Amino acid sequence: MTNILIVGDGAIGLLLSHFLSHKNNVHVLTRKPTCNTRFYSRKNAPSHNINARFINLSDLAQQPSYDVVIFTVKAFQVQDAFSQIKPYLAANSILVVSHNGMGNIEELISQLNTQQALYFLTTSMAGFKSTQYIVQHTGEGQSVIGGCNKLAAKNPQFISPLLQAIPNLKMVNNIEQLRFEKLLVNVAINPLTALHNIKNGQLRAPAFSATIMSLLYEGCRVANAKGLNIALADALNNAYTVMALTAENYSSMQQDIANNRPTEIMAICGYISEQGKRYNIKTPANNELLAKIQAKKSVV
Ligand SMILES: NC(=O)C1=CN([C@@H]2O[C@H](COP(=O)(O)OP(=O)(O)OC[C@H]3O[C@@H](n4cnc5c(N)ncnc54)[C@H](OP(=O)(O)O)[C@@H]3O)[C@@H](O)[C@H]2O)C=CC1
Numbered sequence: 479m480t481n482i483l484i485v486g487d488g489a490i491g492l493l494l495s496h497f498l499s500h501k502n503n504v505h506v507l508t509r510k511p512t513c514n515t516r517f518y519s520r521k522n523a524p525s526h527n528i529n530a531r532f533i534n535l536s537d538l539a540q541q542p543s544y545d546v547v548i549f550t551v552k553a554f555q556v557q558d559a560f561s562q563i564k565p566y567l568a569a570n571s572i573l574v575v576s577h578n579g580m581g582n583i584e585e586l587i588s589q590l591n592t593q594q595a596l597y598f599l600t601t602s603m604a605g606f607k608s609t610q611y612i613v614q615h616t617g618e619g620q621s622v623i624g625g626c627n628k629l630a631a632k633n634p635q636f637i638s639p640l641l642q643a644i645p646n647l648k649m650v651n652n653i654e655q656l657r658f659e660k661l662l663v664n665v666a667i668n669p670l671t672a673l674h675n676i677k678n679g680q681l682r683a684p685a686f687s688a689t690i691m692s693l694l695y696e697g698c699r700v701a702n703a704k705g706l707n708i709a710l711a712d713a714l715n716n717a718y719t720v721m722a723l724t725a726e727n728y729s730s731m732q733q734d735i736a737n738n739r740p741t742e743i744m745a746i747c748g749y750i751s752e753q754g755k756r757y758n759i760k761t762p763a764n765n766e767l768l769a770k771i772q773a774k775k776s777v778v
């Protein structure tokens with residue numbers, strides 16, 4: 479049995495803890511009370527208890543060392559969460575980070591030792607929490623994992639057998655390309671749905687197409703400047719495919735704004751703007767949506 483720690487009991491943390499706890503010993507780090515049972519629910523099927531143990535930071539010192547630590551916190555929460563866990567990592571713990579947008583993976587890599595492999599998991603699995611303790615699994619979607627530091631890139635076999643209970647999991651060598659492709663889907667969908675308070679599918683209306691085209695044109699120019707081969711036609715196709723597949727869902731940013739929570743706009747349009755400056759590429763459409771979402775209340 480693999481000892482797994484999942485950091486964060488949001489929708490993704492609870493979905494992963496549901497799948498992984500069938501065959502592993504799973505602990506979930508939460509900032510909420512640990513005595514309440516958490517539930518997994520899918521469509522109209524009866525909900526199940528999640529067979530994981532929920533712990534607070536103060537419990538970590540008494541736990542066995544973890545083989546795998548998976549961070550399912552938002553991009554802007556990764557560094558703080560990592561700093562809290564670092565004293566409890568084993569010399570050869572395997573780390574996995576999973577979030578939307580671009581965080582600072584390089585900064586994380588610099589804090590690991592040479593035996594700690596770091597992977598990135600990007601997922602199109604969808605869920606939301608209908609209460610603090612119940613996750614609703616609303617979308618299947620593929621999950622893709624790839625190595626970020628040298629040790630992980632050289633040893634893909636370390637991780638895939640350990641996480642095979644995650645549905646539709648694929649191992650890739652070029653996680654940077656896939657992360658950027660997913661970033662562009664979020665650039666096209668998240669800020670506009672949040673700003674207009676609409677479902678993903680409603681973005682297919684012609685009124686939004688010029689803005690979506692500009693956002694992705696800028697994103698592709700940045701990707702190309704970074705040496706990634708992403709064509710505008712493919713980025714548009716990906717974005718419109720996800721809008722169709724998730725037509726009835728609200729994006730995570732729409733939900734964050736609606737629930738008065740900080741958004742990931744800095745890791746999405748903010749990243750395109752910042753990299754545009756770096757490569758001398760103008761990014762007016764991304765700058766404008768960044769400013770508009772920042773003008774809403776809950777922004778990091
Ligand atoms: N939900 C979805 O369908 C999808 C989400 N994603 C991405 O995955 C990431 C996670 O998403 P989601 O689960 O929805 O987000 P949530 O904000 O619901 O979950 C993050 C959780 O992490 C907890 N957390 C943050 N910092 C710490 C810490 N230091 N210690 C313990 N717990 C901590 C938060 O706790 P608290 O509640 O106490 O603040 C929160 O419960 C995001 O980047 C999102 O964009 C990607 C694909 C789909």
Ligand SMILES: CC(C)(CO)C(=O)C(=O)O
Nearest residue numbers: 578667724728729730731
């Ligand atoms: C793919 C998409 C847009 C699905 O809603 C998502 O990742 C999000 O909402 O953050």
